[in-house]
Every structure is written in structure tokens, then in C-alpha cells.
Amino acid sequence: MTDLLIHLVLIICMPPLMLGIIGKTKAAFAGRVGAPYLQPYFDLFKLLRKGSVFSSTTTWIFRAGPIITLAATITAALLIPLGNHPSPISFAGDMILFAYLFGLARFFTMAAALDTGSSFEGMGAAREATFSCLVEPTLFFALIVLCRISGSLSLSTMLTHSLVNIWFSAGASLVLLVAGLFIILLAENCRIPFDDPNTHLELTMIHEVMVLDHSGPAFGYILYGAAMKLFILGAFFIHIALPFKTGDHLLDWGIFIISMVALAITIGIVESIMARLRLVRIPQLLVAASILTAFSMLLILR
Amino acid sequence: MVFLGMLADPAGQVLAGTLLFAVAGVPGLFTRRSASWGGHVAALLSVLGAVTGLAGAVTILHGGINETFVIAWTLPFDSCEIGIDPLSALFLLPVFLIPACSTFYAKGYWPAAANPDSAPKLAFFLGLFTAAMALVVMARNSVLFLMAWEVMALAAYFLLTAENHKKEVRRAGMVYLVATHIGTLALFVMFILLRSQAGSYLFSAMRAVDASSPLSTVIFIAALIGFGMKAGLMPLHIWLPAAHANAPSHISAIMSGVMLKMGIYGIIRVLSFFPHPPLWWGMVVLASGVIAGLLGVIFAIGQQDLKRLLAYSSIENIGIITIGIGIAVIGKTTGSPALLVLGMAGALLHVLNHSLFKSLLFLGAGSVLHAANTRKLELLGGLASRMPLTAMLSLLGMVALCGLPPLNGFVSEYLLYAGFFSSILTGSGSAVLYMALSAVVLALIGGLAIACFVRVYGIAFGSLPRSAEAANAHEAGWEMLAPMGLLALLCIAIGLFPKIAVDLIMPAISSGYLPQQGKDAAAILFPPLGWLTVVSFILLAFAALLLSFFLRGLRRSPAAASDTWGCGYLNPTPRIQYTASSFAEILVKLFGGALRPRYRQPAVTGFFPKPAGFTSRYRETLLDLVIFPFFSIVQERFSQLRKLQHGKLPLYILYIFITLLLLLLWSP
Structure with missing residues (x-):
């Protein structure tokens, strides 16, 4: 019961903190003080209290987009295990639902973007559609590897299964897997080198440009949903990359939170020391990630 | 009286439904052609036929009943057997449902008053087409099957060439006619070989054909070609896009939703004749399926014609269904009941699902065509505010088609993934690798389908109209909306309560494919579908919660209206919107090898370049680059043979007589 409670509290409260830590890390690299850690929370509360402006060309789907996207993301958050504990909802085959819930979220974000009739948003949607197609194989290669290693069809067992031994026996496979997953973690969450969450008006943008016309609470939903997606996929990644478990409940939660903070710092470092890729390079990197994970699968299945 | 007696028995109900469809269009032929009551009678009889037929089919499916009738005939091809088992009953569901929806829809879409020449003809052939398809799934005699198959194929030809004053319609019809007959030819070969193996024309004698003989290999390949041609498996799909695009939309809905499935039915039925298929059959x-699925969706992304796009997406879905059949056959060979049940359940449920959402989308496309007078995506736009109900229903169809929860498309894809993953979990050897790669391709297909249909919704229904016709579009009438609403409701129902739907189709798997293993083994292995219902409702609850917060916020501080932000540009026009082609451009370039897009792009030179234009066009790669050139060479080389075809009927009868004579002389 306490585990369930901790799970829900972390899912609801921690995602914006990840953004705060990334921002602070980047500020440290740039020699600035940076915004407070809690700045993303302040932004969210401000947006939720503000009024909205809707473009007169839009219809109901523009308003429904952020709602359905956030609802799908929260539902996916109930399927992912955190720390060393199974998720609130887990059943055989839940990883498929997990993957497809993000598909649902994406469908409505893009449909809302196209509804505005703006070229910028159309461009963003086209890019999102293309790149997320290329991410799909990587995710499924990873799921296949995890399914085979853990001998289970449920995310909870797949991810909380003791991976430390596997790192010793099949380390090569897991290294490839982690590399591939880190690439799609950055790509799916629109971080550098794929996308820059801080610029709003560049033609090379993907996610930010799709939500250009949203305002007020709807925009708050979008930002919160994006933070939660980073948190969920981050947790997925952490389970494989840092599979340290003690068996003690509270200690495991502590390890999990520290790992997530470390992940946020890592993302911040990557963002500070890398430049954004040219748009034509992005598909190449995503295909490379697929191939890495495909190799990982070959090593496991042989 | 006899008719009423028939109605007591489920199989009798199915036969009565078939008869009602067969005669539905007949009264309309004898009325004044512009009179509308012919259409009313047809719609009434079709709905009656559908209700009777569906009642019977559901009873048979639910109860796992197996009934056979023998009809007296004098043809020398063994007895004329008609039978209904759960597998047939499952395919009868779309056969009865979709044409009834289409006939109803036609009252608004293709009224006799506006189309006096074609409306009675369409109603007649539509009924005949439906009855023929019902007979195809009920025939238990090879020759009867082929007869029904031909009536179906020819009725479809007359339906799709309704607008035969247009050149592209005639061309599409001709390509269809040639393709379907090549397919039928393969079926003749297949049934003759099956007869030689089993010693009878009856399906009941073909229960245990030995798959290891070389003749069986030929049977398998002929079945794949013959039925694959009808189903539209790549690369046998050449007739499909043009035929679906040029047929009236309610006909396209039946062709895509039901007729393609007849090919799938044929493949499943013929494979069930072989108790021990070799592994490579399953792999093939x-x-x-993987090839059809992937290429189908890649071609769909490039299309600029709404109905052609839907046609290519049908190829994709046929591919997904075939993937399921492949999993099932591999499961059968490797002795894994889990694989068999999951693959077959996924395939059969997807047959049902695809017939629901694709018919819904074709009817929606018909409403768009009716309202905006064009199928070109580049000329549409802004329809969501002009025809909100059509837009909403079409959106539901698209979400279902993309396989997204909580709608029905997700359930069948989920079953297929469950099959793949259960093989990955326990299997060994090359089959596992093969399954793993197919699972990944299925995921890629899903991603591409999302890209494809977001584009359709965003460009056609979202944004601002790109032409005057789209700007003047109007909402469709209730006769057109009601069938769409029914189909959408069914999509939602299956998506929210998958357990009920899968329980309903289970007898179809057991009857055709699980002779030895009981249903219990399958039940244990089955993935927990109840959880899908739970998660779907959680999703809906979250959405409702967020919506209420959102609406409360709007009430507190009312929203302001403004233009779409143009980055400081103050005078935007609809022409500067993102287009369908630009949306697809990156993906089209990635898959340029298969799509072969053609760009006409003048070089820009000098300091003051002249006004110039840019066009991009996507062809039917196989048809335009291979088939047509091949046929024109054939035409050149064999032009001498055309002298035999001179249009003189007596001489044609003479040919038949001479052939018969020779055959009689030759036979021992």
C-alpha cells in the first residue's frame, strides 16, 4: 500500500523536478545561477491559472489534444514499475499497451497541431510523425530483449527482474541496449541533439513548434505531460542502465530517486556539451539506434 | 410457409438473409428509373436480410454449431453441399452487416433521383454481390465455390464501373477484370489438384490432405496467388487502389470491408485442409503479410487521393491479417497451441475490425466527396467545422485503424503481439528470430499508420479549406450518418469489451484449426483481455477528469479568439498552410526506393528567376513500371492471335463446340 502511494506521489510530483535539475545543470555549465529547481512547478501553476486564447480556425480537437495526450501519459505512468516495485497495474502484455498509449498521445498532439492550419505546426507534426516511426523499432527490439532475458511478458517483471547478473553474463547485449535506449530517450523527449526545448521559433524545431498555438491551462497540460513522459521513459531506462536493488523498500525508493536525479544531470550535461544535429542527420541517428538494439537482440536470441 | 419454417433454424436464418439480399434490388429494376421507392425497397429488404442473417450467424458462431445441407443438382461434380460452421459464420458477419449499411447509406449518397441510370443497377448488383459472397463462405463443393466466386467477381465489376462514362473508371474496371480472372485461373488449378489429392470435389473429403507431396506445394502456391489476388496481398494488389478509388464510395466500403476478406477466408479454409503444413508455409x-503490411502503409503515406490512400491502407490491414495467419500456421507446425490460437484470434478479430473501421472510413470519404466534390487531399481542409459529425466519426475510424487504445484495432494487434512475444519467450531456433523481426515490423507499421492518418485528419478535416468547394461543404444527411454511427459504435464496443468479442470468435478458431486441442488449453494461454477494459476505462476517467478541470478554468476566465499565430505575418491565406505532400515528404524520401516519386522541379537560375512551378506525383510503381510495359510488349508480339477474337458470336459458339468435341475424344 505504501509502495502504491509512493508510486503515485512520485508520478504526480517528481516530473517537473527533472526539468528543473536539467535547467540548473545547463546553467552551471554556462556559468549562470539559473532558475530555481522548482521553477517548472511555478510555470505550471501560473499557466493553469491563466486564461486561454484559441485560434478561430481551430475546432474541438485542438482543445481535446492536450487533454487526451495527458490522460494517455498518466495511464502509461500506471503501467511502469518504479524503483524495485511492480507497477499499480501489471498484466501479461502490458508493454504493448504502454507503447501504444504513447502512440495515442502522439496522434492527438499532431492532430491538434495540424488543426491550426499553421505551416510551422504542420512542419513540426510532420517531423514528429516521421521520427517517432523510426523510434518504434528500437523500443520493440528493447522489449524483445527484456522479454527474453526476464522470461516474462509484463513490464513490471521485465524491468525489476534482477539485471545485475545479466550485466555480467550478457553485458555486451545490455551495453548496446542501453546505448540505443538513451538515444531514443533523448529523441522521444525532444532533447538536444534532436530538438531544443528552449527555442520556440526556429524552423528546425519539432515538439515546441507543434504546440505554438496552445495557451493557458491547455499549454500547462502539454508541459506537464511532456515532463511526465520524460520521467516515465527515464525510469524505463534507469531500470536497465542502473539495476541496483537492495531488497529494502525505503532504500530502494531512495536509490530510484537518486538514479533519476543522476539521469537528469546526465541529460543536462549532454545538452550543455552538444549542439543540435542537422535535421537530415536525425533519421540516421535513429536508424543507428535501431541497429544497436537489433544487435543486442541478436546476441540474446542466438 | 416454407420460408417461415426456415426462420426457426439459425442456418435457415442465414439462408433466408442471403435470399433477401439476392432479391433486394430486383423490384427497383421494374420501376420508373428516377423513382426513389426502388431504393427504399432495396434498403428495407437489405436491412431485413441483414437482421435475419446476422441473428443466424451469431447463433451459429456463439454455439459452435456446424450444419450441412445437400442441394440436388445434375452437374457431374459430386453433390452440391452447403454448410455453415463457426468459421463461415464469422465471415458472414461483415458480409451481412456492411452491405446493409451501404444500401442504407446509398439512399442519401446515390439517390435514384440524381442517378436514374445507375441507381437501380447498383442496387441490384449490390444485392447479388452480397448473396454471392455469402454463398462463397457457405459453399462446401469446389465447383459451387468457384461459381459463387465468379458471380461475386463479376457483380463487383459492374458495381465499380457505375460511372462508366469516365475513362479512369473504365480503365480501373478493366485492370480489375484481368486481375480477378488471373486469380480465378489459379483457383481452378488449386481445386483441380485438390480433387486429385482428395478424390472428391467436396470440402468434407479434403480434411486430411498430405502436405508433404510436391503437388501440395503447388496447391499452396496457387492458393496464395488466387486468394492473394483477391485479398490484395503485395505484389498482387495491382488492381486494388484504382478499383477502390473509382468505385462509388459505398461500394468501395463493401469491396474493402468485405470482398477482400473473401480472399482471406479462402486462404484460411484451404490451409485447414492440411493437418501438418511444413514450417516454410507459415514463414511464407x-x-x-509483413511485406503487404509495410509496403501498403508506405504507399498509403504518399497518396494524394483520399480513397486511393484508404485502398492502400486496406492492403496494409490485409497484411496484418495475413501476419496473424502466418503466426497460426507456424504455431500449428511447431505444435504450439498458444501461437495457433493467438495468431488466428488476432487474424479473425482483425477481419472483423477492419471491415468495421475501413467501411466507416470509406463511407466518411464518400460524404467528403459528396460535400466537397473532390477526393484530392490538397483541395480539402476545414471540414471539421463544416461537417462536424462526419469528421468525428471518421476520426474514430482513423484512431481505430491506427491500432490505438481504447478502440478495436488495438485489440487485434495486441493479440498478434501476444503471439509474437509468447514465441519469443519460449521458442528457439530460426523461427524465433523470424518472429522477433516481424514483431518489430508490425510496430513500425503501427507508427507509419499513425503518420498516415494524422495527415488525413489534419489536412482534410483540420485547418482551413484549400478550395472553394471545400469551403462550401455541408454536413451529410441522416441516412448517411446513421450507418457510420452504427459502425463507429461497434468499433468502440469491441475496443472497450474485447473479452466478449474474443469469446465470440473463439469457436471459429476451434472449429477450423483446433481439432485435437480443446478450448481449455487456449483459455489458459490467453492474455488477460479484461485488463484492457480496466485500463481503457481508467484512460477515459482521466480524460473526463482533465476535461472537467479544463472546462472549469474556461468558465472562470473565458477564452479569447484570435487568428492562428503567423510569426508576425499579418495576412495569412489558406494557401500558405502545410500541404498533404509536404507532410509526407520526409517519409516518402526515406522510402523512395519503393515509392519512386516523380518531381518536376525547374532549376532556379540567375538573379531574377522567372515564376516557376513544382509538381510531385506518385505512381503505382508496379503497375506503371512493370505490368503495363509488359502487357504492351505482349500485345505487340501476339497481335496475330487477335484475329481469333472477331466479335462474331456464332463462331465463338463453334469454338466451344470444337473444344468440347476434342475433350470428349481425348478423354478415356
Whole structure:
């Protein structure tokens, strides 16, 4: 019961903190003080209290987009295990639902973007559609590897299964897997080198440009949903990359939170020391990630 | 009286439904052609036929009943057997449902008053087409099957060439006619060989054909070609896009939703004749499904014609169904009941699902065509505010088609993934690798489908109209909306309560494919579908919660209206919107090898370049680059043979007589 409670509290409260830590890390690299850690929370509360402006060309789907996207993301958050504990909802085959819930979220974000009739948003949607197609194989290669290693069809067992031994026996496979997953973690969450969450008006943008016309609470939903997606996929990644478990409940939660903070710092470092890729390079990197994970699968299945 | 007696028995109900469809269009032929009551009678009889037929089919499916009738005939091809088992009953569901929806829809879409020449003809052939398809799934005699198959194929030809004053319609019809007959030819070969193996024309004698003989290999390949041609498996799909695009939309809905499934039915039925298929059969079926699925969706992304796009997406979905059959056959060979049940359940449920959402989308496309007078995506836009109900229903169809929860498309894809993953979990050897790669391709297909249909919704229904016709579009009438609403409701129902739907189709798997293993083994292995219902409702609850917060916020501080932000540009026009082609451009370039897009792009030179234009066009790669050139060479080389075809009827009868004579002389 306490585990369930901790799970829900972390899912609801921690995602914006990840953004705060990334921002602070980047500020440290740039020699600035940076915004407070809690700045993303302040932004969210401000947006939720503000009024909205809707473009007169839009219809109901523009308003429904952020709602359905956030609802799908929260539902996916109930399927992912955190720390060393199974998720609130887990059943055989839940990883498929997990993957497809993000598909649902994406469908409505893009449909809302196209509804505005703006070229910028159309461009963003086209890019999102293309790149997320290329991410799909990587995710499924990873799921296949995890399914085979853990001998289970449920995310909870797949991810909380003791991976430390596997790192010793099949380390090569897991290294490839982690590399591939880190690439799609950055790509799916629109971080550098794929996308820059801080610029709003560049033609090379993907996610930010799709939500250009949203305002007020709807925009708050979008930002919160994006933070939660980073948190969920981050947790997925952490389970494989840092599979340290003690068996003690509270200690495991502590390890999990520290790992997530470390992940946020890592993302911040990557963002500070890398430049954004040219748009034509992005598909190449995503295909490379697929191939890495495909190799990982070959090593496991042989 | 006899008719009423028939109605007591489920199989009798199915036969009565079939008869009602067969005669539905007949009264309309004898009325004044512009009179509308012919259409009313047809719609009434079709709905009656559908209700009777569906009642019977559901009873048979639910109860796992197996009934056979023998009809007296004098043809020398063994007895004329008609039978209904749960597998037939499952395919009868779309056969009865979709044409009834279409006939109803036609009252608004293709009224006799506006189309006096074609409306009675369409109603007649539509009924005949439906009855023929019902007979195809009920025939238990090879020759009867082929007869029904031909009536179906020819009725479809007359339906799709309704607008035969247009050149492209005639061309599409001709390509269809040639393709379907090549397919039928393969079926003749297949049934003759099956007869030689089993010693009878009856399906009941073909229960245990030995799959290891070389003749069986030929049977398998002929079945794949013959039925694959009808189902539209790549690369046998050449007739499909043009035929679906040029037929009236309610006909396209039946062709895509039901007729393609007849090919699938044929493949499943013929494979059930072989108790021990070799492993490579399963692999070939799986591979052809993967190829059709992937190429289908890639071609769909490039299309600029709404109905052509839907046609290519039908190829994709046929591919997904075939993937399921492939998994099932591999499961059968490797002795894994889990694989068999999951693959077959996924395939059969997807047959049902695809017939629901694709018919819904074709009817929606018909409403768009009716309202905006064009199928070109580049000329549409802004329809969501002009025809909100059509837009909403079409959106539901698209979400279902993309396989997204909580709608029905997700359930069948989920079953297929469950099959793949259960093989990955326990299997060994090359089959596992094969399954793993197919699972990944299925995921890629899903991603591409999302890209494809977001584009359709965003460009056609979202944004601002790109032409005057789209700007003047109007909402469709209730006769057109009601069938769409029914189909959408069914999509939602199956998506929210998958357990009920899967329980309903289970007898179809057991009857055709699980003779030895009981249903219990399958039940244990089955993935927990109840959880899908739970998660779907959680999703809906979250959405409702967020919506209420959102609406409360709007009430507190009312929203302001403004233009779409143009980055400081103050005078935007609809022409500067993102287009369908630009949306697809990156993906089209990635898959340029298969799509072969053609760009006409003048070089820009000098300091003051002249006004110039840019066009991009996507062809039917196979048809335009291979088939047509091949046929024109054939035409050149064999032009001498055309002298035999001179249009003189007596001489044609003479040919038949001479052939018969020779055959009689030759036979021992």
C-alpha cells in the first residue's frame, strides 16, 4: 500500500523536478545561477491559472489534444514499475499497451497541431510523425530483449527482474541496449541533439513548434505531460542502465530517486556539451539506434 | 410457409438473409428509373436480410454449431453441399452487416433521383454481390465455390464501373477484370489438384490432405496467388487502389470491408485442409503479410487521393491479417497451441475490425466527396467545422485503424503481439528470430499508420479549406450518418469489451484449426483481455477528469479568439498552410526506393528567376513500371492471335463446340 502511494506521489510530483535539475545543470555549465529547481512547478501553476486564447480556425480537437495526450501519459505512468516495485497495474502484455498509449498521445498532439492550419505546426507534426516511426523499432527490439532475458511478458517483471547478473553474463547485449535506449530517450523527449526545448521559433524545431498555438491551462497540460513522459521513459531506462536493488523498500525508493536525479544531470550535461544535429542527420541517428538494439537482440536470441 | 419454417433454424436464418439480399434490388429494376421507392425497397429488404442473417450467424458462431445441407443438382461434380460452421459464420458477419449499411447509406449518397441510370443497377448488383459472397463462405463443393466466386467477381465489376462514362473508371474496371480472372485461373488449378489429392470435389473429403507431396506445394502456391489476388496481398494488389478509388464510395466500403476478406477466408479454409503444413508455409505466409503490411502503409503515406490512400491502407490491414495467419500456421507446425490460437484470434478479430473501421472510413470519404466534390487531399481542409459529425466519426475510424487504445484495432494487434512475444519467450531456433523481426515490423507499421492518418485528419478535416468547394461543404444527411454511427459504435464496443468479442470468435478458431486441442488449453494461454477494459476505462476517467478541470478554468476566465499565430505575418491565406505532400515528404524520401516519386522541379537560375512551378506525383510503381510495359510488349508480339477474337458470336459458339468435341475424344 505504501509502495502504491509512493508510486503515485512520485508520478504526480517528481516530473517537473527533472526539468528543473536539467535547467540548473545547463546553467552551471554556462556559468549562470539559473532558475530555481522548482521553477517548472511555478510555470505550471501560473499557466493553469491563466486564461486561454484559441485560434478561430481551430475546432474541438485542438482543445481535446492536450487533454487526451495527458490522460494517455498518466495511464502509461500506471503501467511502469518504479524503483524495485511492480507497477499499480501489471498484466501479461502490458508493454504493448504502454507503447501504444504513447502512440495515442502522439496522434492527438499532431492532430491538434495540424488543426491550426499553421505551416510551422504542420512542419513540426510532420517531423514528429516521421521520427517517432523510426523510434518504434528500437523500443520493440528493447522489449524483445527484456522479454527474453526476464522470461516474462509484463513490464513490471521485465524491468525489476534482477539485471545485475545479466550485466555480467550478457553485458555486451545490455551495453548496446542501453546505448540505443538513451538515444531514443533523448529523441522521444525532444532533447538536444534532436530538438531544443528552449527555442520556440526556429524552423528546425519539432515538439515546441507543434504546440505554438496552445495557451493557458491547455499549454500547462502539454508541459506537464511532456515532463511526465520524460520521467516515465527515464525510469524505463534507469531500470536497465542502473539495476541496483537492495531488497529494502525505503532504500530502494531512495536509490530510484537518486538514479533519476543522476539521469537528469546526465541529460543536462549532454545538452550543455552538444549542439543540435542537422535535421537530415536525425533519421540516421535513429536508424543507428535501431541497429544497436537489433544487435543486442541478436546476441540474446542466438 | 416454407420460408417461415426456415426462420426457426439459425442456418435457415442465414439462408433466408442471403435470399433477401439476392432479391433486394430486383423490384427497383421494374420501376420508373428516377423513382426513389426502388431504393427504399432495396434498403428495407437489405436491412431485413441483414437482421435475419446476422441473428443466424451469431447463433451459429456463439454455439459452435456446424450444419450441412445437400442441394440436388445434375452437374457431374459430386453433390452440391452447403454448410455453415463457426468459421463461415464469422465471415458472414461483415458480409451481412456492411452491405446493409451501404444500401442504407446509398439512399442519401446515390439517390435514384440524381442517378436514374445507375441507381437501380447498383442496387441490384449490390444485392447479388452480397448473396454471392455469402454463398462463397457457405459453399462446401469446389465447383459451387468457384461459381459463387465468379458471380461475386463479376457483380463487383459492374458495381465499380457505375460511372462508366469516365475513362479512369473504365480503365480501373478493366485492370480489375484481368486481375480477378488471373486469380480465378489459379483457383481452378488449386481445386483441380485438390480433387486429385482428395478424390472428391467436396470440402468434407479434403480434411486430411498430405502436405508433404510436391503437388501440395503447388496447391499452396496457387492458393496464395488466387486468394492473394483477391485479398490484395503485395505484389498482387495491382488492381486494388484504382478499383477502390473509382468505385462509388459505398461500394468501395463493401469491396474493402468485405470482398477482400473473401480472399482471406479462402486462404484460411484451404490451409485447414492440411493437418501438418511444413514450417516454410507459415514463414511464407508471415513474410507475405509483413511485406503487404509495410509496403501498403508506405504507399498509403504518399497518396494524394483520399480513397486511393484508404485502398492502400486496406492492403496494409490485409497484411496484418495475413501476419496473424502466418503466426497460426507456424504455431500449428511447431505444435504450439498458444501461437495457433493467438495468431488466428488476432487474424479473425482483425477481419472483423477492419471491415468495421475501413467501411466507416470509406463511407466518411464518400460524404467528403459528396460535400466537397473532390477526393484530392490538397483541395480539402476545414471540414471539421463544416461537417462536424462526419469528421468525428471518421476520426474514430482513423484512431481505430491506427491500432490505438481504447478502440478495436488495438485489440487485434495486441493479440498478434501476444503471439509474437509468447514465441519469443519460449521458442528457439530460426523461427524465433523470424518472429522477433516481424514483431518489430508490425510496430513500425503501427507508427507509419499513425503518420498516415494524422495527415488525413489534419489536412482534410483540420485547418482551413484549400478550395472553394471545400469551403462550401455541408454536413451529410441522416441516412448517411446513421450507418457510420452504427459502425463507429461497434468499433468502440469491441475496443472497450474485447473479452466478449474474443469469446465470440473463439469457436471459429476451434472449429477450423483446433481439432485435437480443446478450448481449455487456449483459455489458459490467453492474455488477460479484461485488463484492457480496466485500463481503457481508467484512460477515459482521466480524460473526463482533465476535461472537467479544463472546462472549469474556461468558465472562470473565458477564452479569447484570435487568428492562428503567423510569426508576425499579418495576412495569412489558406494557401500558405502545410500541404498533404509536404507532410509526407520526409517519409516518402526515406522510402523512395519503393515509392519512386516523380518531381518536376525547374532549376532556379540567375538573379531574377522567372515564376516557376513544382509538381510531385506518385505512381503505382508496379503497375506503371512493370505490368503495363509488359502487357504492351505482349500485345505487340501476339497481335496475330487477335484475329481469333472477331466479335462474331456464332463462331465463338463453334469454338466451344470444337473444344468440347476434342475433350470428349481425348478423354478415356
